[in-house]
Amino acid sequence: MQYWVAVVSGTVVAYILWLEKGGFRRDAVVELEQIAVRSAHRGQGVGEALIRASLDGVRRSLRARGAQLKLVEVTTGSEQGAVGFYARVLGAEVAARIPDVFRGEEYILIARERTPAPS
Numbered sequence: 001m002q003y004w005v006a007v008v009s010g011t012v013v014a015y016i017l018w019l020e021k022g023g024f025r026r027d028a029v030v031e032l033e034q035i036a037v038r039s040a041h042r043g044q045g046v047g048e049a050l051i052r053a054s055l056d057g058v059r060r061s062l063r064a065r066g067a068q069l070k071l072v073e074v075t076t077g078s079e080q081g082a083v084g085f086y087a088r089v090l091g092a093e094v095a096a097r098i099p100d101v102f103r104g105e106e107y108i109l110i111a112r113e114r115t116p117a118p119s
Helices: 046-064 083-090
Strands: 002-008 011-021 027-037 068-077 093-101 104-112
Touching (some): 011 046, 046 068, 068 083
Antiparallel strands (some): 002 011, 011 027, 068 104, 093 104
C-alpha cells in the first residue's frame, strides 16, 4: 500500500492510494484504490499529475524488489464520470461493467503496462 499526496502552499489538496494485489509477485498488479482532489483544485491537472508521479514511484518500488508493473486496475462508478479520464491518463480500457451498483453502473478498467518491443 502506498499513499501519496499533492501539496499546494502547504495544504494537502489531493491524495491517492495504490494497493498491490495478489501478493508480491514478479509481475505486479496494482489497483488505484482511491483518489481525491479538493473541489477548489479540480480541473487544474492536479489529479493527472498525482497519478503520473505516484505511479512512477510505484514502478520504482517494484523495481527495487526485482518486480515490474504488469497492469493497473481502477474501479469507478458511472456517476463519477471518470472513465474517460482514466483512459486518457492511464490508457485504461473498460474490462467489465456491473449494472445497478450504488448510484449507477460500476466500471472496472485495466491499463496494461506497455513493454518495449524487442530490438
